[in-house]
Amino acid sequence: MKTFLDENFLLESPTAERLYHEYAREQPIIDYHNHLSPQEIAEDKHFSTITEVWLKGDHYKWRAMRANGIPETFITGAADDRKKFVKWAETVPYTLRNPLYHWTHLELQRYFGINDLLSATTAEAIYERTNIALASPGFTTNGLLTQMKVEVVCTTDHPTDDLAYHRLHAEAGRSLKMLPTFRPDKFLVIDGADFLPFLGKLETIIGTSINTFDQLLAALENRIDYFAAHGCQLADHGLGQLYPVDFGTVKLDDILAKAKNKSPLNSEEVAAFQMAALHELGKMYHQRNWTMQLHLGALRDNNQRLLKSIGADVGCDSIGDFDQARGLAAFLNRLDREDKLAKTILYNLNPRDNEVFATMAGNYNDGTLPGKIQWGSAWWFLDQKDGMEKQLNALSQLGLLSRFIGMLTDSRSFLSFPRHEYFRRILCNLLGDDVQRGMLPNDLPWLGGVVEDICYRNAKQFFDF
Template structure:
């Protein structure tokens, strides 16, 4: 039997029935990822297996480094086959790491390779078979989206982006709806005036208006928010160590803006006040347009200064932080709720220790207007593995409504990540199947299976307002 067989991860008969009858064939709404829009616009074709399997995948790079593989074979410019060989040598050492599961799933689902385990001895066979398959239309960017029935892709985009690739994609008329996501993190960086001013200048260029005051900044963000809305965006996204909150005034925030524009770095207290004020304004924009605000909190980024200087960000040197999360988050959410301007919001925590605190935070601001208005996001980044997903779903189940959960997303830069939706679905069905066997929930497959289908696809499409036809 192949390692990745039909009943992989499904431990009971009822789990198998839930997966095969209710989950397996549902389409995918990948509402948050980091796929480059230009790759979809250009229907990118991949030259070889190393390019699509290892390119930009910092999960795999971290494992290779841990296995003693020199950087040239990870993010460097080594020969593609040598990179591939280095990864195949590493895979046997990833047992009990989700990469072992993901890598074999990727080979089977994309390339039809399911009768070998990945190792140094099988590397050449895998390389040759996969490269032949990459020559087909099925594994172009468009082919992959069609193959995995991806109905929606939400990319992650800076407000100053022209979104020209999204315009091209709309003109192509492919079956997958590719929408931008508004990510204004750079608008908060008044403590780093060089970077902040470069970004503000880019905002000025994008809007065609000078940005010389706080009001100009807010007007510019509103202008771009409308532009994104007209381009199909329905979500904002914010990557934060933690939420911001400060008692402040518009006059104080205007002074902080002017200080940063003059080249002087804001203090920690000033950054807190400024970031809170701007985040609140973005929340209000979201509420007016019925958008969803995504708060990704808890990452400590760019820990390795030497590698940051050498490779830049997003190359595998980030980790889980232990920031205090809930006090300021409560005040931030309350500041929007108090005026009736709290948008639909998804909270993603990176530290598993925050699961129960986050799950209880949801209930403080549910207001009966939208089912699951506040969501506990799927296990994110270091938690998007079996134990992390189960822990997230257990916390949500105990303290909220799992049945209203909007489900899985890839949060990935790789076109090979769509089997992560399958992985999630198998874990979900196994979790519920075990509950049924233990007598903790009824053996009513219409009831439980309907919930499974909704979590896999329908809840997300309804929550974000995407057309399900």
């Protein structure tokens, strides 16, 4: 019987152990997609309690606590930090076989040296011990990232953000590189509740009204250049799906006018506007050698009660069952036909689409660089052991695993970076298992080099950081 979470956790063969410990473990981290707070990084924040750094904003934990029957006051409500932590600790034993059980104890081990299992019995002692550690100099936001050998973090930022904290961080001269990511979703979903408020913000920033589609594009390009001046090299889009529509003859100005007048829009108008705007943005990304990320397939904010009382992004999203292949192919093909397709990373949320996305990525490589079109790491509900293994296996069989740019946290938590370790152990175990079964040669220097590439070097080369 193996010991829980020992040094060879998830490593089931001697080859896997060597691949991880000799090649993967010490690789630096490039976290090219997350939702960390730029302000907290720039100000090098000290967190007052483990609850503040661990539970605030973590909708994974919130979902588990609700499923365990914990009242909302102990999740996002008015209860104090100690009581919230105790309720989380009470929930942890019930998360067995959920990735939260592994992540929780990995984070306690890696950041705090705590090997005790978190439960109602150990909650008070662990609360006190972690809070003492968080008060020490090495446990600021930058200190926590340094502990995990993080070189680059790419935050997720609205086009209307002033990026003041990115400037502040850059001026501090720290070794950690923090770069913004351009996320224009609010301007693509024209029938969304946020479209008009953000359009108003954009008009204020550029100092003029936006009444035509071309004016909107010009304003967004203005912000793209502003982001580029602050080191931005990536754009990101979180959409349910893309649409196979021909928007060439659509009167986009009329659609924008209807939205501004709060007139109802039909589904054809919404789809045409989204795809026309995304197409033009894609060309702007290509011109600047940015990377375009497409996160597709989430069905968001399903619980209207919590949406009204707490807000969006509180753990009430689900996997959507959208049609993905035709719209994605039409979008990529249109840009590729014009020779305007940027480096692209595709992420699916529905596991049924694994092979669709893996094969779609292979359609549009053009020889300009290895793996120009990437099928990204298992995302959100899929970033657990089974989901990662399925993604890695499908990519291996339908693409080039060796050119994969690896893992990211996609997290709001500064304690989430052991997820990179989790991924690396799973990767090494898969390769080690192939060696043990005679499916790959027992050539550790070669395989170790592939592991180092996937964990670090491929991303560094892909993004040219």
